[in-house]
Amino acid sequence: MDAWTGHQVPSLPGSGEPLALYDSARGAVHPSSPSGPATMYVCGITPYDATHLGHAATMITFDLVQRIWRDNGHEVRYVQNVTDIDDPLLERAQRDGEDWVVLAMRETALFREDMEALRIIPPAHYVGAVESIPAIVGKVCALFDDGAAYRLEDGTGDVYFDLAAAPRFGYESNLTREQMLVLSAERGGDPDRPGKRDPLDPLLWRGAREGEPAWAGGPLGPGRPGWHIECAAIALDLLGNSMDVQGGGNDLIFPHHECSAAHAERLTGESPFARHYVHAGMIGLNGEKMSKSKGNLVFVSRLRADRVDPMAVRLGLLADHYRSDRTWTDDVLKTAQQRLARWREAAAATAGPSGAELLTGVRSRLADDLDTPGALALLDAWADDTLAGTGADPAAPALFANTADALLGTKL
Ligand code: ZN
Numbered sequence: 001m002d003a004w005t006g007h008q009v010p011s012l013p014g015s016g017e018p019l020a021l022y023d024s025a026r027g028a029v030h031p032s033s034p035s036g037p038a039t040m041y042v043c044g045i046t047p048y049d050a051t052h053l054g055h056a057a058t059m060i061t062f063d064l065v066q067r068i069w070r071d072n073g074h075e076v077r078y079v080q081n082v083t084d085i086d087d088p089l090l091e092r093a094q095r096d097g098e099d100w101v102v103l104a105m106r107e108t109a110l111f112r113e114d115m116e117a118l119r120i121i122p123p124a125h126y127v128g129a130v131e132s133i134p135a136i137v138g139k140v141c142a143l144f145d146d147g148a149a150y151r152l153e154d155g156t157g158d159v160y161f162d163l164a165a166a167p168r169f170g171y172e173s174n175l176t177r178e179q180m181l182v183l184s185a186e187r188g189g190d191p192d193r194p195g196k197r198d199p200l201d202p203l204l205w206r207g208a209r210e211g212e213p214a215w216a217g218g219p220l221g222p223g224r225p226g227w228h229i230e231c232a233a234i235a236l237d238l239l240g241n242s243m244d245v246q247g248g249g250n251d252l253i254f255p256h257h258e259c260s261a262a263h264a265e266r267l268t269g270e271s272p273f274a275r276h277y278v279h280a281g282m283i284g285l286n287g288e289k290m291s292k293s294k295g296n297l298v299f300v301s302r303l304r305a306d307r308v309d310p311m312a313v314r315l316g317l318l319a320d321h322y323r324s325d326r327t328w329t330d331d332v333l334k335t336a337q338q339r340l341a342r343w344r345e346a347a348a349a350t351a352g353p354s355g356a357e358l359l360t361g362v363r364s365r366l367a368d369d370l371d372t373p374g375a376l377a378l379l380d381a382w383a384d385d386t387l388a389g390t391g392a393d394p395a396a397p398a399l400f401a402n403t404a405d406a407l408l409g410t411k412l
Contacts, residue, residue, distance in 0.1 A: 003126035004112040010402040016071040017367035024277040025172045034244045038074040041235040043248040046083040047107035048092035051114040052297040054283045061280040061322040062247045063120045080123040114300040117310040119409045136225040139233040140204045157207020157221045166262035173254040202259040228259035246274035284327040312336045318372040346383035347401040347412045353391030355399030
């Protein structure tokens with residue numbers, strides 16, 4: 001499917017430092033060191049509701065990864081999916097008496113608009129689950145032929161991955177089996193389902209059910225794909241057997257990324273599937289977890305409708321480190337709006353302190369696992385000095401604005 005429209009990214013003089021990122025599997029910050037094109041897969045939305053600030057924070061995080069790689073001179077191959085068929089989408093459509101296809105199309109269109117407003121560089125490939133079904137079926141059949149998949153004997157036609165075929169299972173999340181069982185039950189798994197070889201075995205293919213959409217699955221029979229194999233199949237087809245970064249929110253560490261890796265690694269015989277598994281923190285509202293069940297989601301489109309500048313939303317989400325679970329409050333937004341106004345005023349000055357020094361500093365902060373609080377502090381200090389009349393570099397205000405735009409995606 002089509003992604004959204006991108007914006008021109010200004011080029012900066014010189015080039016940045018290599019990007020180091022925290023890898024959840026190794027539990028430490030390591031250089032991302034892509035060889036050749038830098039490759040990244042980010043798990044996208046299930047389009048049953050509007051884009052909320054948690055989605056925006058995740059997308060902004062990986063937008064920075066792409067911006068920094070580009071600033072380092074890498075060609076970037078970025079793939080993002082849309083899970084445009086899955087249980088939450090069908091449940092919402094059923095609840096609201098709506099056609100699930102219409103719901104998915106509407107929310108995906110809104111997501112594109114939000115991404116464009118937030119100046120997220122679009123992925124090279126924006127791929128839906130539905131359009132990927134033939135590729136997914138091929139991968140499930142390959143796992144079947146390899147003895148790594150089995151069909152449940154209860155007449156449903158459901159096919160599961162056999163975790164006995166994944167000896168490294170658990171390396172990405174580093175969780176105990178007890179923790180995995182709890183998270184599996186909370187996050188769409190079915191550990192209590194009878195007939196599975198291992199309670200943690202993930203679903204690969206769900207056999208057709210009365211009243212649910214289904215697609216031809218060849219030897220699998222009609223049905224629809226599981227979520228983890230969807231991402232594994234799309235990434236393998238578009239990025240090859242392994243990639244530099246697989247990204248998402250930290251609620252995807254388990255089971256989603258663990259299971260995607262297990263599928264892909266069994267299919268290719270290569271490990272790791274991703275050299276970095278990178279996860280963004282969750283965004284709460286006024287100190288509480290933001291969730292659909294609490295009804296306290298803050299939607300990007302709602303803020304846009306309230307005439308909040310998307311660049312202020314961006315700065316609000318960049319004010320704390322991407323890996324921290326953090327909270328959105330009126331004060332966070334107000335501080336971001338004030339910062340944006342101050343930066344715009346400083347960018348319009350006739351001169352300021354050295355722009356080259358500022359750029360070096362910002363590059364260095366961002367290369368260190370996306371230290372956005374550190375980068376913002378440097379830009380704040382430059383703006384304060386400029387507005388105080390310090391500095392005589394006439395080229396600095398333009399370089400300040402280009403730095404904020406190219407590296408932080410914040411148009412002044
Ligand atoms: Zn995914």
